[in-house]
Amino acid sequence: MTHTTQTGPAIVTRxxxxxxxxxxxxxxxxxxxxxxxxxxxxxxxLGPNGAGKSTTLRMLTTLIPPTSGTASVAGHDVxxxxxxxxxxxxFVGQGNGAGxxxxxxxxxxxxxxxxGLSRAxxxxxxAELVEDLDLDAVADRKVSTLSGGQRRRLDIAMGLVHLPRxxxxxxxxxxxxxxxxxxxxxxxxxxxxxxxxxxxxxTHYLEEADALAGRVIVVDHGRMIADDTAARLKSRLGDLxxxxxDSATEAARAxxxxxxxxxxxxxxxxxxxxxxxxxxxxxxxxxxADLAADGVPPTRVEVARPTLDDVFLDLTGRSLRxxxxxxxxxxxxxSARTESEVAA
Amino acid sequence: xxxxxxxxxxxxSRELKPxxxxxxxxxxxxxxxxxxxxxxxxxxxxxxxxxALQWFVPGIVAMTALxxxxxxxxxxxxxxxSGSHERQLVSPLGRPALLVGRALKxxxxxxxxxxxxxxxxxPFSFDLHLPGVLVAALVLSLFSxxxxxxxxxxxxxxxxxxWMFWTIQQxxxxxxxxxAGVLLPVDGAPRWLEVVSMLNPMTxxxxxxxxxxxxxxxxxxxxxxxxxAAVVAALGLVVGVxxxxxxx
Numbered sequence: 001m002t003h004t005t006q007t008g009p010a011i012v013t014r015x016x017x018x019x020x021x022x023x024x025x026x027x028x029x030x031x032x033x034x035x036x037x038x039x040x041x042x043x044x045x046l047g048p049n050g051a052g053k054s055t056t057l058r059m060l061t062t063l064i065p066p067t068s069g070t071a072s073v074a075g076h077d078v079x080x081x082x083x084x085x086x087x088x089x090x091f092v093g094q095g096n097g098a099g100x101x102x103x104x105x106x107x108x109x110x111x112x113x114x115x116g117l118s119r120a121x122x123x124x125x126x127a128e129l130v131e132d133l134d135l136d137a138v139a140d141r142k143v144s145t146l147s148g149g150q151r152r153r154l155d156i157a158m159g160l161v162h163l164p165r166x167x168x169x170x171x172x173x174x175x176x177x178x179x180x181x182x183x184x185x186x187x188x189x190x191x192x193x194x195x196x197x198x199x200x201x202x203t204h205y206l207e208e209a210d211a212l213a214g215r216v217i218v219v220d221h222g223r224m225i226a227d228d229t230a231a232r233l234k235s236r237l238g239d240l241x242x243x244x245x246d247s248a249t250e251a252a253r254a255x256x257x258x259x260x261x262x263x264x265x266x267x268x269x270x271x272x273x274x275x276x277x278x279x280x281x282x283x284x285x286x287x288x289a290d291l292a293a294d295g296v297p298p299t300r301v302e303v304a305r306p307t308l309d310d311v312f313l314d315l316t317g318r319s320l321r322x323x324x325x326x327x328x329x330x331x332x333x334x335s336a337r338t339e340s341e342v343a344a
Numbered sequence: 345x346x347x348x349x350x351x352x353x354x355x356x357s358r359e360l361k362p363x364x365x366x367x368x369x370x371x372x373x374x375x376x377x378x379x380x381x382x383x384x385x386x387x388x389x390x391x392x393x394x395x396a397l398q399w400f401v402p403g404i405v406a407m408t409a410l411x412x413x414x415x416x417x418x419x420x421x422x423x424x425x426s427g428s429h430e431r432q433l434v435s436p437l438g439r440p441a442l443l444v445g446r447a448l449k450x451x452x453x454x455x456x457x458x459x460x461x462x463x464x465x466x467p468f469s470f471d472l473h474l475p476g477v478l479v480a481a482l483v484l485s486l487f488s489x490x491x492x493x494x495x496x497x498x499x500x501x502x503x504x505x506x507w508m509f510w511t512i513q514q515x516x517x518x519x520x521x522x523x524a525g526v527l528l529p530v531d532g533a534p535r536w537l538e539v540v541s542m543l544n545p546m547t548x549x550x551x552x553x554x555x556x557x558x559x560x561x562x563x564x565x566x567x568x569x570x571x572x573a574a575v576v577a578a579l580g581l582v583v584g585v586x587x588x589x590x591x592x
Contacts, residue, residue: 061434064592083436091434095427101362101419107428110358114351114435158431 239280355445
């Protein structure tokens with residue numbers, strides 16, 4: 001481990017690009033990514049399937065080399081310093097890190113040995129993780145008999161064996177039920193707080209990025225389209241005030257009046273008016289009084305804080321939910337692409 | 345270098361854990377050779393040189409080694425699908441060690457199977473020549489390492505396409521067995537078949553195993569057997585390590 005890198009950023013990418021060639025067509029999975037992630041940050045890559053999140057993660061974890069550009073993780077280049085990167089990072093992929101025919105505890109020990117721990121240290125560390133991640137009841141069972149949530153915890157334990165400086169999690173909550181998903185989020189937050197490691201995860205769940213990460217990087221079509229805290233991404237967009245009226249005529253009159261609100265966006269759909277405005281929740285009282293005085297009192301009022309879905313819609317013109325496919329699509333296309341590339 | 349050795353030992357001992365824990369799986373994996381032994385051997389005519397079993401058993405032993413090792417890539421395919429192969433690729437374990445450790449592991453179930461077969465047939469008309477059997481086991485170990493490595497290479501090349509692994513493995517398996525003279529002697533076969541048999545490295549492994557199991561030590565046959573096994577091992581390891589280096 002080099003000490004000079006302890007103070008530098010955990011991850012730096014410059015023009016990081018990855019192309020895949022499939023059926024003689026070039027797909028630009030990641031295009032010119034410039035990124036800097038500081039030590040100890042908890043960052044979520046958010047985007048629909050096929051946006052390039054997993055490809056980015058696969059480059060940062062040395063699984064695939066970039067087509068062009070550079071990336072360094074924990075101070076080591078992902079191409080020339082592969083082995084140093086691998087020593088410094090933990091990786092929890094989309095699948096199960098633990099072999100299905102193995103016992104959980106054996107896998108933890110073998111992973112510790114792979115990271116250079118002595119037999120005794122690896123055993124000790126495995127016992128620590130089993131206790132910490134609440135795996136006591138299942139650690140000595142065959143991995144294939146574990147439930148999805150238990151396997152996920154075991155995978156995370158495997159990623160933590162060597163106290164990694166940077167922990168990568170690729171869609172950690174995919175395939176988990178809502179309760180396990182919340183448990184997992186709490187676990188990740190606790191581990192992040194306790195270890196001080198940098199944590200980078202990908203997700204296509206808005207709630208997850210919102211609940212977990214201090215910083216959200218929104219990616220679409222291989223490009224970074226936003227990089228900010230979830231709160232700031234949302235406050236930039238403003239609240240949604242939805243007003244219902246008795247008739248379309250009233251709605252139109254109200255819309256005309258509301259269009260005078262500074263920095264607001266007004267949309268009319270039949271008998272309802274959508275007003276997108278910063279601090280809408282505090283403005284709404286005054287707006288209602290004003291409209292009532294004008295003779296067009298709204299019959300229904302709804303105020304919604306913006307979600308990351310709204311942010312995505314605002315940034316791309318598409319709803320994140322519309323672009324969702326089955327959770328494994330991206331992984332499948334990735335491997336299919338790698339395949340044809342190897343063959344080429 | 346010591347990193348490579350450590351990594352290889354790590355990979356091998358991990359691969360061996362399920363073998364120690366579920367040794368019966370090793371027996372189930374050899375059902376097919378045992379069926380051949382039970383159903384095919386009684387059909388063989390008595391030979392001038394000795395009991396049919398004496399001739400047939402070494403072939404079955406070689407067949408067991410070939411089958412076990414050629415199937416082993418399926419274990420890697422399972423790990424490629426589940427994600428544990430990917431996890432190991434991101435660990436500091438070297439790529440060559442990930443292949444070599446797996447290939448070396450093949451020796452253990454193979455030796456267990458040889459021991460079982462020898463134990464089963466010794467009460468019958470089979471004369472046990474232990475030193476010969478032990479040397480033959482060394483030759484077969486080398487052979488298993490090579491076949492295992494090739495099977496892993498095939499698994500890596502078949503990423504996402506299981507059918508490709510099974511099609512190629514099954515297509516190659518029986519021609520390899522037959523042209524190596526495992527079930528029937530190739531002597532007196534048409535010329536083209538003889539040529540194919542001569543080009544099949546397993547032929548020499550089987551011939552050496554037969555000689556050694558009979559307690560004979562013809563230097564040329566034994567050396568050719570070692571050479572045949574070494575060729576398979578070298579080829580397997582080179583091709584396998586290359587495939588593992590490209591794996592992502």
